[in-house]
Amino acid sequence: MTTTNEIADKIATEQNLSKAQAKAIIESIFAQIVESAKAGAETSIPSFGKFKVKETPEREGRNPSTGATIKIAAAKKLTLTPGKAVKDALNG
Secondary structure, eight states: OOOHHHHHHHHHHHHTOOHHHHHHHHHHHHHHHHHHHHTTOOEEETTTEEEEEEEEOOEEEEOTTTOOEEEEOOEEEEEEEEOHHHHHHHHO
């Protein structure tokens, strides 16, 4: 697993920034993606992928310990559709 701090360390070294500056940039990017998602907008980062909100409808499920039927509320989730460069890197 890679953490935000590890990514910030790499960016700080590569871009000659302080670790705090790099971490602030990363957190700002994530915050902007979340703000776009809250507004219902898609965020496209060329060569990386598209972030978009997917709505899942209410559904029935089962409590695994009791077997009782329960309702699972409708929800929104953020999905990433990887770009071609990411797919190629993973599969090539």
